[in-house]
Amino acid sequence: MFKAFPVPRRAYLEHVSKCTKWLIAIAAEISKWIGKSGRVILVGDAAxxxxxxxxxxxxxGIESVVGLAQILRWARPKLNVTDLPQLLERFEKFRWSRVDKFIKLSLNNAGNHSLPDGPQQEARDA
Structure with a gap:
């Protein structure tokens, strides 16, 4: 099965005594990242x-944290605590579309990389 692999990789494989299949869970999508108070927001994998x-x-996750920090720094001189919920809503709306794009890309790639042997897998590998 591994005859086409370069020699160093085949040498590594000779030392593998056991392979384990890891299942990857898909987290449920959260409809809101902002808490009920409007003063707490989830970022990264939590969101x-x-x-x-x-x-x-x-x-x-890094983009979300840096983006949130930049918005808060920009708003800080004139930010009132009562303005925070609206600011966080705008941030959430701004980030949602980009994050959603990568969630969909990841799921699509997972499907393509996990094809069972057969015509689709052979077409992908051609």
């Missing part, structure tokens, strides 16, 4: 967990 098939989960 938008995704399967690891696009290598974007950490990047999206």
């Amino acid at each position: 938008h967990a995704m399967v690891p098939h696009a290598a974007q989960a950490l990047s999206q």
Whole structure:
């Protein structure tokens, strides 16, 4: 099965005594990232967990945190606590479409990378 692999990779495989299949869970989508008080917001995997098939989960978490920090820094001189819910709503709306794009990409990649042997898998690998 591994004859086409380069020699170093085949050498590594000779030392594998057991393989384990890991199941990947898909988290339920959260409809709101903002708490009822409007003063708490979830970011990163707590807000938008995704399967690891696009290598974007950490990047999206960092983008969310940095984006939120920039918005808060920009608003800070004139920010009143009563304005925070509206500010967080705007942030959530702004981030949602980009995060959703990577969630969908990850799920699509997971399906493509996990095809059972057959015509679709052969077409993908051609």
